[in-house]
Amino acid sequence: MAQIINLFWFRRDLRLDDNVGFFNALKSKNPVLPIFIFDSEILDKLPKNDARVSFIYENLQKMHDELEDNFSSGMAIFHGKPVEIFEKIIEKYTIQSVFTNHDYEPYATKRDQEIVHFLQEKNIEFHTFKDQVIFEKNEIIKKDGTPYVVYTPFMKTWKEEFKSIELTIFESEKLLDNLVKNIDFPNLTLSEIGFTNSTQKVLPYTVSQKLIQEYEETRNFPDKDATSRLGPHLRFGTVSVRKMIQKAIAEDNEIFWQELIWREFFMQILWHFPQTASQSFKPKYDKILWRNNEEEFKSWCEGKTGYPLVDAGMRQLNETGFMHNRVRMLVGSFLCKHLLIDWRWGEAYFAEKLHDFEMASNVGNWQWVAGSGVDAAPYFRIFNPTSQIEKFDKKLDYIKKWIPDFHEFTYPKPIVEHTFARERCLKVYKEAVS
């Protein structure tokens, strides 16, 4: 008879420590089979040298080695459609329960419903846990029961609620004895899932005392590279959000802490309003007559608009998979307002390129810059791409780093004149929203 086991399904929580769902699985009486599925529905849409896939793969291998070397176990790694993979696993093992952590994105919610249905038919229980946020879904709502759509009151209630809970760390790493031994599935290579090793690398994060303490003064200057780079690590769960919140509290930095709350703000927005992944939160903004000029979009993507801070940002993104937050706001505003290109085009480009791409934060921030989202900048607030240099890159260090030909004749002339573009934007937006 097949061995009776429980299964833990890793998704966006790629770590062995402080993992809520994994902790609960390991506490149960049956040995646990840890699995990861490279979901073909997601992978098929990505470039074959995607740095995020390499990052996931490398982390899975590290976890696998740790489990193999110390616990005679390992990660069972699959490629395909989740339901089909589950079918394959139950041919080898009798599964009593599947454990996993919540994933709030619209595709994931739909996928999980299919899995629940499939497992129910086989009499297998499905247990899910909150792991990637401190507060989820309806946990922070207004007194009248509706979701917050403005950040500051959300953040204040978040902090109030936080005082009333005990922040628990779930030491899953201490329970690894309860794993299925001698796992009987081959360890896939990256090429077996159709990908190559990316030359772009997801950089490690830094939450040193110095960085967090100085965050407020330095975070707005792109040349200083003084932000944590936590984005992809929170996205794929290679770090625990609870430990990062603890760190922010220990270093007593409210501003850094509030950035982590922005992340949860946008996550609950996407959960409450899943349609905003593709529709403007404020419906009037979907009446804007975007120009959507493809040549201009190409120049923006390639960092060839002739506006140096915009171009430096886009080149940093293309070369490294990262762009500084200040510059993200500027390039976003420039695309939607100066060029009148639909925020969805910019959102899709960022989704392909950013190592820290996170649907909730990307959509939320894009709608913020376009003016169409929750708590968004008013539409008549249009960043001046030249005076932004004065404010944030006065010595041109960031610009020169990413645009080596900045002073050469090869560097393009501005794609559009600022005052003209500003007036045009105001007119088009006003027609749609007033």
Ligand code: FAD
């Ligand atoms: P730090 O400044 O060190 O902040 C720490 C963490 O706080 C971040 O890693 C992130 O998890 C969170 N955070 C900080 N600012 C924000 C914010 N405005 N919204 C939500 N969370 C925030 N962030 C993403 O994580 N994924 C995205 O896809 C994304 N797309 C964006 C698109 C646009 C147009 C803009 C203007 C911003 C976007 N951001 C996105 C927010 C922000 O730019 C990044 O989180 C930040 O630059 C990542 O660098 P860091 O990890 O060094 O951040």
